[in-house]
Amino acid sequence: MKNRNITIIDVAREAQVSTATVSNVLNRKSNIPMAEETIRKVEEAAKNLGYRRNVLAASLSKKHSYELGLLLPGFAGYFGSFAEVMESAAHDRGYRLAVYSTESDPMIEKRHLESLLERRVDGLLCHGLAMSHDSTRAIVSDGTPLVLFNAWDWPEDIAIGAVNVDFRQACIYGVRHLREQGCEWVGYIGPSPTNATDIQRRGGFIEGTRLLRIEEQSGCFVIPAEFDYGTLIDQLVALHNGDRYPIGILAFDDAMAYRFLMKAMEKGYRIPGQFKVMGINNSYYAKFSYPGLTSVDIPYDLQANLALDWLLSPSAPPPPSKPSSPDIKEPYSIVGTTVNIYAPLIIRGSTGA
DNA sequence: CGAATGACCGATAATCAGGT
DNA sequence: ACCTGATTATCGGTCATTCG
Numbered sequence: 001m002k003n004r005n006i007t008i009i010d011v012a013r014e015a016q017v018s019t020a021t022v023s024n025v026l027n028r029k030s031n032i033p034m035a036e037e038t039i040r041k042v043e044e045a046a047k048n049l050g051y052r053r054n055v056l057a058a059s060l061s062k063k064h065s066y067e068l069g070l071l072l073p074g075f076a077g078y079f080g081s082f083a084e085v086m087e088s089a090a091h092d093r094g095y096r097l098a099v100y101s102t103e104s105d106p107m108i109e110k111r112h113l114e115s116l117l118e119r120r121v122d123g124l125l126c127h128g129l130a131m132s133h134d135s136t137r138a139i140v141s142d143g144t145p146l147v148l149f150n151a152w153d154w155p156e157d158i159a160i161g162a163v164n165v166d167f168r169q170a171c172i173y174g175v176r177h178l179r180e181q182g183c184e185w186v187g188y189i190g191p192s193p194t195n196a197t198d199i200q201r202r203g204g205f206i207e208g209t210r211l212l213r214i215e216e217q218s219g220c221f222v223i224p225a226e227f228d229y230g231t232l233i234d235q236l237v238a239l240h241n242g243d244r245y246p247i248g249i250l251a252f253d254d255a256m257a258y259r260f261l262m263k264a265m266e267k268g269y270r271i272p273g274q275f276k277v278m279g280i281n282n283s284y285y286a287k288f289s290y291p292g293l294t295s296v297d298i299p300y301d302l303q304a305n306l307a308l309d310w311l312l313s314p315s316a317p318p319p320p321s322k323p324s325s326p327d328i329k330e331p332y333s334i335v336g337t338t339v340n341i342y343a344p345l346i347i348r349g350s351t352g353a
Numbered sequence: 354c355g356a357a358t359g360a361c362c363g364a365t366a367a368t369c370a371g372g373t
Numbered sequence: 374a375c376c377t378g379a380t381t382a383t384c385g386g387t388c389a390t391t392c393g
Contacts, residue, residue: 056363057365
């Protein structure tokens, strides 16, 4: 039997009731009073015929699509994990989620946005790196609710709000951690000082060295994609005359941390004795590698749920956060229309004593 | 021939009606 | 008056038919 053509008309005929009754039984059980016998007849007919709800028709009538759009700059690493959590959180709230990657290309961004708006999504969740300010403003003036995430230093008025992970603060803590572990000198390595994500982290690192008054014992490096980490390691060792270990490295993400760490080990240096290395993202392997990689954990669940709740009820901004215990920091803080989520340091062997 | 009209897709919300 | 279930208008677009 071809279930795709079974509609409530067929179910109504089979159950000897009206189509409205079928709709009421299948979708509004708790609100509409109905006889037990009617409910049983309809449910049985629907089951026998293999009825499947047509959400397109429902959207047409309800003037809501119950679909949300998620725009990311890509699918790798953090973005994929984020999409997974977001999809599940949206599903829990009765929404479907369409996920697109803009590949950091304004033309692709425009095409995806247009496609999502044509389908009348009920709201958009957009990564700061996936969006231009102009197209974001255009959407907002169109009336589609929009919440940004990881959109640092965006104009306040541009969307309902932004839900950001506070990598800047995490890097400040990172510097302090490396210092507390006895690092004579600390360095930051990142891909590009023009990338908004890198700017956040780099800025946090520099701020961290300033707070500890160790600007003179620190440095930042820009690492191109096909870079030989060996050269950098040689430079650092020369800089220290080989006797001011350990050297602390805060990397842009876990992948860069591993590339540095593995090259250092290959060259015979001890981790964490001579180099202490930490990353950001707390990726799957950070926990299971040897040595385990110290990293900054990203509270995906919290970020996704805050963003979704805000998107679906724009008039109700996120409630103030409460620390779960006195020794734990606030899970997040709110400044204007921006939520900053605290990202905790997970300390492992790569920076251990 | 192009323009205007109306039926139609499937489900739903609002309204209505029949039976106790 | 209260339940329960039926009727109807409607959503926004497409397509076939009719009209001038």
